[in-house]
Amino acid sequence: MKYCEIPSDLQQEILYHSPIGIYTIDKHGKVDSFNPKMMELAGVSDLSQVIGLNTLTSPSYKKAGLVKFFKEGLKGKPFFADSIEYYSYTTGKRSVRTYHGVPLKNSKGRCERLLLLVQDVTDKEQIMEDLRMSEENYRTLYDLANDGIIKFDEQFRFVSMNKKAVQITGYIDKEIKGKNILEMGIIAPSSLSMVAKELKAGLKSRVNTPFEFEIIKKDGRKIWVELSCAPISIKNKVVGVVSIVRDCSVRKELSKMRAEFISIASHQLQTPLSAIKLSSELFINGYLGKLNKEQSKYIKHIDQSSKRAITLVNNLLKSSQIEQGRIKFAKKPVALQKLIAEIIKEEHFVIDEKDIQIVMENKVDKTPLVNIDPAMIRIVIQNIISNAIKYNKLHGKIIITSETSQRNVIFAFEDTGVGIPDDQQKRVFTEFFRAENVLSLSTVGTGLGLSIAKQIVELSGGDMWLDSIEGKGTKIYISIPKLKKIK
Template sequence: MARRTAIMKMATKNETQKFAGKDSVDFYKLIFDAMLDGLAYCQMIFDEQSHPVDWIYLRVNKNFEKLTGLKNAERKKVTELIPGIKTSNPELFEIYGRVSLGGKQERFETYVAPLARWCLVSVFRPQKGFFVAIFQDVTNEKQKDKDLNDAKAAAANVLEDLQVEKDALALINARDEAILANIGDGLVIADLNRRVMFLNVSGERMLGWKAREVLGRDWFDVVALKDNHGQKIPLDESLIQRVLTTTTTTTTTTTTTTDNYFYTKKDGSAFPVSITASKISIKGELIGVIAVFRDISKEKEVEKLRMDFLSLASHQLRTPLSGTKWLIETMQRGVLGETTKKQKEYLDQIYQINERMIKLVFDMLNVLRFESGEALVKKETISIQSLYKEVSLMTASAAKNRGVELHNVLENHTVVVVETDVVMLRSILETFISNAINYSERGQEVFLDAKEEPAAAVFFVHDSGIGIPKEEQGRIFEKFYRSSNAKAFKPDGTGLGLYTVSLLAQKIGAKIWFESEINKGTTFYLQVPKKVEIINNSINPKISV
């Protein structure tokens, strides 16, 4: 408490005045909104023998429902909200009761079966008979460790921001400061001039700085933010400065992105970091910024292991599959002797299965190239009319074989020209058209057209096929994901086509989106700038539906 009070006194006089009185409550609410841990303030209930039998949620922070799935939890007993909790997790009653009476802080992991979640919990006592539980959903971390042991696969952690109960101003300040000290992620608060006002214990541990050493100093000077090439990010592009000059919350790299930001420690070493930064406003007046940051070194190591494993597996599969294809073709040509009609049928089936495997390996290798940044963009100028001929050559026969009528009217756009990577652009359009053909019934039509905008050309591919279920549309660009009706309509498929399209679109600076209705068809759109700002590094697609 003494150390936290000293920290706040070292802030500037004007800033301190803003946080006085009722505004202090609002200030801490904003801080808890940015927390990446869950929080609940509870009263313990004991029986006549002083055995803990229940607890009441007095206050929870605003994202409590997101993390636990419990709605309207305040003023309710846990046994009402989670029937069966006493049977599934008797240790919670024992630990919470012990802490609320004895006052000794405890930290533990537990699996809450009714919620199907693993939680990492820190619990302490603000006053006798009461406790504050700070918890993280570590289900993904548990799954990630299992995936690493079983298949070298990674999973990202999901942490939610929550809010704390407040019953009196003095108690609120003391308890809130204790909460900030106990959250697992680093947290820094800076004023409008980026001067550090607060740095929590986790931030001290990650960066090697003590809070007293950085208070009042410019955060940009204390902790250098660098890119993956070791170059310092300019001030105007730094997260805190961008938040102070824009109106949105800014979040940096995710665990699937290799083009990370790095924070520099006091000793000069650096670590990959995920950062979320938000404005702090009281009664509409901007007073500063809060940034929550997390070391993602472990996630990056797991992701590298996964990529190395997929790359090795794909390359090792390609050689025997090519050999198998050669042997099958040799037998089909009769080089090893005449084959019967039945044998030919079996050979054809084996050949088709082998071709699907070859395509899967090819798609996987392409994804690896695009994700790692090995595939470079080559800018060329091309007219939409010339693109018509190339796309028609690749898709006309597929449409004919499926009995689908393809209407390609790109040839009508004689003067529209774009500067982009032609191979990547053509690959995106071919994927859209191939999907439209494959998921349409015989006799249906597929349309490919484009329209010109002042600074871009917008291509669209429309079909009247099976469509995409509304509840699955948000996942359609995920790696290996296929909608339920697509798997039923066409069982063989890799689920990599649209994911690869999203990578290619980001590479050439294009935007993709779609509209779809089940059993009525889908329209995919591709907006390509006439002048492309290429991205020749590793990428992480973010697609809006």
């Protein structure tokens, strides 16, 4: 073997600048040379502090377990010692080091000295330790999580799943590793195209809303799961998807039972409510003789109350039917502005009673047609206008405007009513919500109107939202897909 000759002055330079601590001991174990990096590692400022130090008897060396290596080295056996915990004999500071021992032999082959190359790996050790901790934490979370965690590669093949995911799917990790989720028959056929679309979206964006679909477990049972996913990227390249999966069959079943209960209860309430309403009408219309003033007053209470209860029951029924998807939407071209005008005409009694001024912007007339079920959108607009009247002040206003975007028509209905308190605006579209500031008014309401309206608008591919200032008024917006022009 031939080495490149290094001139002796350069050898000095190399020793001086080496990032590795280098020193030698003589055959008795005494230190006889020391480079600057080694001085730094040893924490000494003067060579006299270390030259002559006997490493074979030093307590620091003994404690670190180095003596036996050094003795072996001096016998001519090179060594590498890893993860040596060394406590400095000057400062007591702990460090983790690696030692390479190279015996230096004379011409007769006898070991005269031992060359030692020392590296401080304390930081590296700490990083590894942190990494191990982090991995351990992740493992624990992964195994104990009450949600299924499944990793897919970028082709949607299974990479791994945790215990909970195994429990949900019925498959064990090994059985499906490498199989494509879209091709292995685990997803119910009816959900397949939707899942494919959502997973593809999952490769692109970190913000994906959970989606629900049916899976077929290993034992053949079908269950509903909810899945959300996010891409896994390494150096800006997407290499897969991690997804959280939850068994939501119980929730699905409860929601179905709830809808069924509402449906049955509402149907059962219809007949007695009809009887109350019709009986009170018989009194009011004079079929049962003349009533005195007081009798007439209380019969009217019965009449009004029965009508309120009927509206509530009808709304509940409608809401549960929409929720269960039992109402089919028959979309047609509709001129919303005409429908709005019709509804305003129907409501003229209440509008006049409160002396409310309806302002319809001129351009509303030219709003393009929308594609929607006319009976359904009628419910939506009736609700919005009826609220705008009900919660308006006397001599108030309702301003109706429209805007057209590339794909949608947006109508806005602004009233000058009581408004909705800031902290309650989020809940406006949830079932049975009624704002606190209207509960104290005597205004009648079931708290179902806007929830039904929003469901209808969303099922029609649109959106519904609001702006409101308490005490000033509310502005409700609906956005409906425009009718596509037939080319």
